[in-house]
Amino acid sequence: PRVLETGHARRDKIDYEQHGVKRGGIFGFEVPCSWGAAFNGVYWKEALLYFQTRYDEEQKPRRIIIPRSRVTGWRGSWKKWLIELGYTQHWTTIYPIFPNETSFSTNKLMVGEHIGHVTEEMRRN
Numbered sequence: 001p002r003v004l005e006t007g008h009a010r011r012d013k014i015d016y017e018q019h020g021v022k023r024g025g026i027f028g029f030e031v032p033c034s035w036g037a038a039f040n041g042v043y044w045k046e047a048l049l050y051f052q053t054r055y056d057e058e059q060k061p062r063r064i065i066i067p068r069s070r071v072t073g074w075r076g077s078w079k080k081w082l083i084e085l086g087y088t089q090h091w092t093t094i095y096p097i098f099p100n101e102t103s104f105s106t107n108k109l110m111v112g113e114h115i116g117h118v119t120e121e122m123r124r125n
Contacts, residue, residue: 016097023099028092032082037093038104047085054081064088 021027039047055076064084065072074080085091096103111117 021097023097026094026096028094030086030092032086032091032093033095043091046089047082050085051078051081054084 016023016025016027019027063072064087066083066087069083071077071080071083086093
């Protein structure tokens with residue numbers, strides 16, 4: 001089954017070991033990471049060409065429907081276009097599993113388009 005982190009259901013933490021993935025291992029996920037990901041140059045070049053095509057088409061949008069995904073309604077979003085590209089090309093992103101969900105990237109949570117305000121719980125996580 002296709003897994004879409006942008007679906008309408010609330011996101012829960014994945015119990016990796018229940019799915020046979022041990023700490024220190026890796027797993028493949030269908031939704032590409034837009035926060036701190038390092039893309040292979042071949043794929044990033046393809047993504048940039050796709051972004052330009054989709055940007056140029058915004059005046060006469062082409063509908064790409066991803067079942068049960070909220071990105072279908074987004075307009076002019078590079079993250080939407082990255083998800084579309086990954087979905088249509090069947091790309092998989094490889095993620096490492098480190099203790100305490102540590103990763104190679106860092107993120108800064110800021111108030112903006114998708115975050116109305118930052119709570120104390122958000123700051124701790």
